[in-house]
Amino acid sequence: MRGCQVRLWCGSKLPLIGFGTAAFPYNGKGVEQAIRTALEVGYRHFDTAKVYGAEPAMGRALTDAIYKGMVTREEIFVTSKLWGSDHHDPVRALRQTLKNLEMEYLDMYLVHWPAKFKASACYPVPKEDDFEELDMESTWTGMEKCVDLGLCKSIGVSNFSCAKIEHLLDHASIPPSVNQVEMHPLWRQKQLREFCGEMKIHVSAYSPLGAPNCPWGSNAVMENPIIQSVALKHKATPAQVALRWGLEKGASVIAKSFNQERMKENMGALELRLDKEDHIKMEMLDERKLMRGEFLVNGTTSPYKTIQELWDDEI
Numbered sequence: 001m002r003g004c005q006v007r008l009w010c011g012s013k014l015p016l017i018g019f020g021t022a023a024f025p026y027n028g029k030g031v032e033q034a035i036r037t038a039l040e041v042g043y044r045h046f047d048t049a050k051v052y053g054a055e056p057a058m059g060r061a062l063t064d065a066i067y068k069g070m071v072t073r074e075e076i077f078v079t080s081k082l083w084g085s086d087h088h089d090p091v092r093a094l095r096q097t098l099k100n101l102e103m104e105y106l107d108m109y110l111v112h113w114p115a116k117f118k119a120s121a122c123y124p125v126p127k128e129d130d131f132e133e134l135d136m137e138s139t140w141t142g143m144e145k146c147v148d149l150g151l152c153k154s155i156g157v158s159n160f161s162c163a164k165i166e167h168l169l170d171h172a173s174i175p176p177s178v179n180q181v182e183m184h185p186l187w188r189q190k191q192l193r194e195f196c197g198e199m200k201i202h203v204s205a206y207s208p209l210g211a212p213n214c215p216w217g218s219n220a221v222m223e224n225p226i227i228q229s230v231a232l233k234h235k236a237t238p239a240q241v242a243l244r245w246g247l248e249k250g251a252s253v254i255a256k257s258f259n260q261e262r263m264k265e266n267m268g269a270l271e272l273r274l275d276k277e278d279h280i281k282m283e284m285l286d287e288r289k290l291m292r293g294e295f296l297v298n299g300t301t302s303p304y305k306t307i308q309e310l311w312d313d314e315i
């Protein structure tokens, strides 16, 4: 795994295969054990968010591993995310995240969604009257302050369209290093990847396996006949093909597995090589976005009256 990193414009090095921690139902002991195992298997990038509820368990597992000399803090890359009800004060929210994680700094802090809720909003899913106008200028100033205070090494966004990034870049002093978005062979993000490439923003792929057995996902990627045939051809698995496809498109991938064998299997994507014919076949697959963000759309108080507005017609 060492060496399998991408250098971000800000100088940080992001491991290409990340370890996801969004699991429902939440199970703290399960997260803790999974992170210990993931460290043994070789994962060095750990992705979480306030809203996953996994920060304390991740903190316990990583602090313990550092204490035991298994890794140093500098050898791991930790990402967490700002929830909509914390846009009023990113510094305060990040301080709480760091407390949960028992850490002094994050490697990456992301604005989780382009959506702002009242500080008192129903958590985690906002009620209809919990929405506020998105004011990215003030949210991003707060994110930049997190960097200035040394609370995080770099900042970025998640679930942002090209249009929203363009708007953010108009007033950002520190441009985002990363846009973490849904990306897999059935949701390829061609336009966004090209735009982010031009802006030197790295794209990180979440749900890279299509989130099988997750409330927001499906088996469509893993059971796709083309992906299965490519896997058979290379004596690989559909999961390795899906992950490798993301890596060969220039993205890093964040896969969640709490099972040791599947953790190892997913790491195997680093060894696989797809050929031109594989890419051509996968380019032709029908696309369908899984994580549509319906919970951010309503006809009254949300700034997004439709799904199309949330994604600026890029869906």
Ligand SMILES: NC(=O)c1ccc[n+]([C@@H]2O[C@H](COP(=O)([O-])OP(=O)(O)OC[C@H]3O[C@@H](n4cnc5c(N)ncnc54)[C@H](OP(=O)(O)O)[C@@H]3O)[C@@H](O)[C@H]2O)c1
Binding pocket: 019, 020, 021, 022, 023, 047, 048, 112, 158, 159, 180, 181, 205, 206, 207, 208, 209, 210, 211, 212, 213, 214, 217, 222, 239, 240, 254, 255, 256, 257, 258, 259, 262, 263, 265, 266, 291
């Ligand atoms: N920024 C955002 O808004 C956002 C949204 C969603 C996710 N994320 C992040 O991205 C991470 C990954 O995304 P995700 O969890 O939605 O989806 P995913 O990684 O595509 O899929 C996770 C599911 O795949 C299963 N799985 C993993 N490896 C497998 C393999 N080799 N073969 C068969 N099944 C396998 C897992 O089960 P087992 O655990 O049983 O292996 C789990 O059910 C999340 O955990 C989270 O950290 C971010």
